Amino acid sequence: MPAAGFVAPGGVEFEARITPYVIITCIMAASGGLMFGYDIGISGGVTSMNDFLEKFFPVVYRKKNEIQDNNTYCKYDNQGLQLFTSSLYLAGLIATFFASYTTRVWGRKPTMLIAGILFLIGVVLNAVAQDLAMLIIGRIMLGCGVGFANQAVPLFLSEIAPTRIRGGLNILFQLNITIGILFANLVNYGTEKITPWGWRLSLGLAAIPALLLTVGSIFIVETPNSLIERGLLEEGRVVLRKIRGTDNVDPEFNELVEASRIAASVKHPFRNLLKRRNRPQLIITMCLQFFQQFTGINAIMFYAPVLFQTLGFKNDASLYSSVITGAVNVVSTLVSIYSVDKVGRRVLLLEAGVQIFVSQVIIGILLATGLKEDEDISKGMAIVIVLMVCTFVSAFAWSWGPLAWLIPSETFPLETRSAGQSVTVCVNLFFTFVIAQAFLSMLCHFKYGIFLFFAGLVLIMSTFVLFLLPETKNVPIEEMTEKVWRQHWLWKKYVTDSDLIDDEDGDAYANQETGKDNVKAYHNSQL
Structure with a gap:
């Protein structure tokens, strides 16, 4: 493939080829997203299986089978059941602080290896769990693996990729999340009828994505940014030549060395995040993570089978519907990979805001006017609801899903990048935990209004994007301050x-x- 590059300040072009080695390396690293996605998808199916509920949550099992009408919104409202899902994200939130240290001091590659090992331990504990305590401990280990992977993988992808395709390669992480969700939905569809150990197979197959990340992290290279940051200058130059496919790497290498020199002078990266000059990145990062979770997407992805059953779908229909939404999720993420570096981040987010808002309002109105407490859902209404859920999922998959991870990973300067990624993961997992722990209770109390609640938040987040989120496409990471923050009508006040x-x-x-x-x-x- 012919060489190309991006223009840095002073008219210097950073030459970079899109090499097969870079593509393969990024695909292997992005397998960390498979772990995250598989767990998101698997928990909803498992928590709707009778064998699983009878063993670990007998109260929910009795409530589910005693309530005859399928439309009762509160049949799965149980804090212990929600803790099974949410404990992983609380553990990941805590683990990310340790992951920040390993990412900065040991590198991105060892941190991904640690993530894979921790996840494998959690998989084993879950698959052989004999009581609730063992099950929750396994979930905590899974959460630690997710925390380490979500810290290291987005940084790795942003730093290894050539600037002009950075967005597309970074979204490989989100693509793998969606593939993991789809894989989990298919597994649940197949294991639901395996009695009494189908749920163990569902949980145990999480070892596949964990092994991919563990083995992959052994063979991939460390990023030049990390090597240079840790003083391994010559190794960094060698890797930079390898991933750029050219010997003409001096301009980019020297810029990385200078960024590393500045970063080394910063003694307290976390405290430095609070300084005025870093406020734009910090505010945007925290808002993106909050908004991503409060689109309502994880309410769908965590509990798709449970949600569809609650809305009146039978067991097979609910699992089948969640498989459909998972497939839509994967295909729509491919749209983002193709378009993110062409049309930009803002356009995708704003278009998706309209699409998500409309689909959620329609779902809410349908449930308010057409769902009767003493009747099963009609076939026509079921089809419309699934179509609207797919419309919602597709919009999320090419916007808020990948971009909430991409934008923070490319906007923090090197001196606060690891700390900034920790904040990204921490805030994301905190609000993921909140949604996972609260959704079934919210569904019980809000009923159809839950979709209108999320629709209102989508209006707020779209307004935020319109006025406060600058465009970052095709801007070199180390030039964000000059080309992005100092050009924005509001944020330029903070980086004088x-x-x-x-x-x-x-x-x-x-x-x-x-x-x-x-x-x-x-x-x-x-x-």
Whole structure:
């Protein structure tokens, strides 16, 4: 493939080929998303299986079978059952702080290896669980694996990819999440009739994506950014040549060295995140994670079979419907990979906001006017609901799903990148935990209004995107401050030159412009 590049400040072009090696490496690393996705998809199916409920949640099992009408919204309302799903995300939230340390000090590659091993331990405990305590401990280990993977994989993908296809390659992580969800839905559909151990097979097959990440992390290279950040300059140069497919890497290498020098001068990256100059990235990151979860997507993905059963679908129909939505999720994520670096992040988010809002309002109105407490759902209404859920899922899959991970991973400067990714994962998993723990209770109390509740939040998040989220497509990671934040009508107030030297870490920033001038001078001397 012919060489190409992006233009850095001063007119210097960073040459980069799209090599098969980079594509294969990114695919292997992105398998961490399979773990996350499989768990999201598997929990809903397992928690609707009678054998699983009878063994671990007999109260829910009795309630489910004593209530004859399928439309009762409260049949699955049980805090213990919700804890089975949500405990993983609470564990992941805590684990991400440790993952930040390993990502920064040991590198992205070892952190992914740790993630795979922790997830495998959790899989074994879940598959052979004899009581609720063992089941929850297994879920906690799974959560630790998810926390480490979600910390390292997006960073790895953003740093290894050439700038012009960074968005598409980063979304491989989200694509694998959707494939994991679909795989889990298919597994649940097949194991639901295997009595009494079908649920064990569903939980045990999570070992497949965990093994892919574990083995893959052994063979992939470390990112040049991480090697240079840890002082391994020559190794970083060698890897940069390998992944860019060219020997002409000096301009990009020198920029990475300068960014690393600045990062090394920052003694407290987490505290540094709170400084005025880093406020735009921090606010946007936290809002994106909150909004992603409160689109209502995980209410669908965690509990798709449970939700469809609650709405009146029979067992087979509910699992079949969740398989359909999982397939739509995968195909729609491919749309994002193709379009994100062409039309940009903002366009995808704004279009999806309209689509999600309309689909949720329609679902809410249908359930409010057409669902009777003493009747099964009609076939026509069931088809419309599934279509609207698919419309919702498709919009999420090419917008809020991948972009809430992509945008934070490409906007933080190197000196706060690991800490910033920790905040991203932490906030995301916190609100994932909130939704997982609360959704069945919200469904019980809000009934059809749950969809109208999420629709209202979609209006708020679309307004946020319209006014406060800048476009980041085709902008080199190390140039975000100059090309994005200093050009935005609001955020430019926080990254003025005077704000770059306001604390004990400020000496690094005071020399930042001088350092960039030195790099540019070196570049010019090579022309």
